[in-house]
Amino acid sequence: MKYRIECQPGYSYLEVELNPGDSIASESGSMAWMDPGVEMETSTRGGVFAGLKRSFLSGESFFQNTYTSEEQGSRLALAPGPSGAIVALELNGEEVFLQKGAYLASIGDIKIDTKFDGLRGFFNEGLFILKCSGTGTLFFNAFGDIQQVSLSGKNVGNNADDNFADDWEEAVQVDGDYTVDNGYAVAWDPSLDYRLTTGRKIRSFLFGDQIMLRFSGEGRVWVQSRSPQAFASWIHPFRRVKSKNNN
Amino acid sequence: MKFNILETGAFQSALVEFEHGEELFSESGAMVRASGNVEMDVSTRSRGKSGIMGGLKRMISGESFFVSTYKVGPGEKGEVGLAPVLPGEMKTISLDGSTTWVCSGGSFIAAGGDDVEMETRFQGFGNVFSGEGLFFLELSGVGDALVGGFGALHEIEVSGEFTLDTGHLIAYEKTLEYKISKAASSLTQSFLSGEGFVMKFEGHGKLIVQTHDVTGFGKRLGPLLPERE
Numbered sequence: 001m002k003y004r005i006e007c008q009p010g011y012s013y014l015e016v017e018l019n020p021g022d023s024i025a026s027e028s029g030s031m032a033w034m035d036p037g038v039e040m041e042t043s044t045r046g047g048v049f050a051g052l053k054r055s056f057l058s059g060e061s062f063f064q065n066t067y068t069s070e071e072q073g074s075r076l077a078l079a080p081g082p083s084g085a086i087v088a089l090e091l092n093g094e095e096v097f098l099q100k101g102a103y104l105a106s107i108g109d110i111k112i113d114t115k116f117d118g119l120r121g122f123f124n125e126g127l128f129i130l131k132c133s134g135t136g137t138l139f140f141n142a143f144g145d146i147q148q149v150s151l152s153g154k155n156v157g158n159n160a161d162d163n164f165a166d167d168w169e170e171a172v173q174v175d176g177d178y179t180v181d182n183g184y185a186v187a188w189d190p191s192l193d194y195r196l197t198t199g200r201k202i203r204s205f206l207f208g209d210q211i212m213l214r215f216s217g218e219g220r221v222w223v224q225s226r227s228p229q230a231f232a233s234w235i236h237p238f239r240r241v242k243s244k245n246n247n
Numbered sequence: 248m249k250f251n252i253l254e255t256g257a258f259q260s261a262l263v264e265f266e267h268g269e270e271l272f273s274e275s276g277a278m279v280r281a282s283g284n285v286e287m288d289v290s291t292r293s294r295g296k297s298g299i300m301g302g303l304k305r306m307i308s309g310e311s312f313f314v315s316t317y318k319v320g321p322g323e324k325g326e327v328g329l330a331p332v333l334p335g336e337m338k339t340i341s342l343d344g345s346t347t348w349v350c351s352g353g354s355f356i357a358a359g360g361d362d363v364e365m366e367t368r369f370q371g372f373g374n375v376f377s378g379e380g381l382f383f384l385e386l387s388g389v390g391d392a393l394v395g396g397f398g399a400l401h402e403i404e405v406s407g408e409f410t411l412d413t414g415h416l417i418a419y420e421k422t423l424e425y426k427i428s429k430a431a432s433s434l435t436q437s438f439l440s441g442e443g444f445v446m447k448f449e450g451h452g453k454l455i456v457q458t459h460d461v462t463g464f465g466k467r468l469g470p471l472l473p474e475r476e
Binding site: 226 | 253
C-alpha cells in the first residue's frame with residue numbers, strides 16, 4: 001500500500017492507494033474522499049469494551065473504520081479534525097503514547113488501547129491517554145506544525161532545519177529533562193517518564209498558570225505549534241452571554 | 248540569544264536559544280516547551296518599576312497579567328519554544344537601542360537580550376471606541392522582540408501618511424504617530440462602509456500589520472457557539 005501525506009504542515013491529509021488485500025483503519029469521521037471501489041467497515045475494533053473505553057476515557061470515537069478494496073489502486077483520503085501536520089510513524093513491536101484526539105489512522109497490526117494515566121493525569125487533557133503498539137505504520141495528527149524534540153533540547157523536526165542557520169543534529173539525543181506545555185504535547189515514547197508541574201514558584205500555581213509535562217529519561221516527544229485549549233479559551237469571550245431573566 | 252522562527256505559513260512558532268546571564272521574558276501563556284534546565288518564573292514585570300500596576304495595565308491591554316521569565320544557570324544553554332494562540336505568522340523585531348517599538352495589545356509574544364525595557368502606555372480613550380486596546384506595550388533597549396499575529400504579517404515602510412484599519416496593527420516604530428479617525432469623510436459613511444474607525448499614521452518609520460482582524464474572526468465564530476453563562 002502506498003501512502004502520501006499532502007499539504008504539510010498547514011492542511012495535511014493522508015492519501016492511500018488500496019489494492020486487494022490492503023486495509024487501513026482510521027478514526028471514524030476522518031474520511032474525506034474515496035474511489036467507488038473502496039469499502040468501509042465500521043466496527044468497535046477490539047470489541048465493545050475496547051470501543052467504550054476508547055470513547056469514554058480517551059475522547060476518541062467508539063467506532064473505528066476499516067477500509068479495503070477489491071480493485072487495484074483505489075484512492076482514499078483521510079483528513080484529521082484540526083488543521084495541521086500529520087506524522088507517519090513506523091512501529092516494529094514498539095509502543096508510543098498519544099494525547100487524546102491525536103490518532104488518525106493505522107496500517108498493519110497496530111493496537112490502540114487506552115492507558116490509565118493515574119493521578120498525574122488529573123489535570124491533564126483526560127485521565128487516559130492512547131497507547132499504540134504493534135507493527136505497522138501509525139498516523140497521528142496535530143494542531144499546527146509539529147516538531148520532534150529530543151530530550152537534549154535539540155530540535156530534529158523535518159522542516160525546521162530549513163530555517164536554521166546552525167547545523168542541527170539529525171539523531172535523537174538522549175538523557176535529560178524537557179518541559180512541554182500540556183496543550184502542546186502530542187505523542188511521546190513510553191521510555192520517558194513524565195510528571196505534571198506548574199512553574200517552579202507557588203504563585204504561578206495560585207494564579208492559574210499553565211500546567212506542564214516534565215519529561216525525563218530517553219526518548220522522543222512530538223510537540224505541536226498550537227494549543228487547542230488556548231484556542232478554545234480565546235474564543236470563549238466572543239460567545240454570547242445567556243440572558244439572565246428566566247422568563 | 249537567538250530567535251529562530253520555525254516553519255512557514257499559518258502555524259509558525261519560535262525557538263529561542265539563550266545562555267546564562269541573558270534574560271528572556273514572554274507573555275505568560277506563550278511557552279510551548281523548554282529544555283529541562285530552564286528556570287521559569289512568573290512575575291508582574293520582568294524587572295524594574297511597574298509591579299502590580301504594570302500587570303493591571305497589561306491585562307487591560309489584552310495581554311495577560313503576568314509575564315513569564317526564563318533563565319538558565321551558570322555555563323548553561325537553554326531553549327524555549329513559543330507560539331501564539333491563533334493561526335498566523337510570527338516576526339522578530341530587532342531592538343538596537345536607538346528605536347522604540349510600540350506593540351498593540353495581544354501581539355506581543357516575547358522579548359529578550361542584553362537590556363530590553365517594556366513599558367505599558369496609555370493610548371487615550373479614543374482607542375476604546377475604535378476597538379484597539381487602552382494600552383499598548385513599548386519596547387526599547389537592546390535585544391530582540393517577538394510578535395505574532397492572525398494571518399500573514401507585513402512590514403510597511405511609512406513615509407508620510409498611511410491609513411490602517413483598527414484590528415490590523417501589530418507594531419510600529421515610535422518615530423510614527425497615529426490618530427484615531429473615522430474612515431470616510433462623514434460619520435454615517437464611515438459606519439455604512441463597515442470600516443468605522445481607522446488609524447491614521449504620520450511620520451517616517453516601520454509599521455508591522457497583520458492581514459486578518461482577530462476581533463472580526465471572533466465575532467464571526469462567537470454567535471455560532473452555545474451561549475455562555
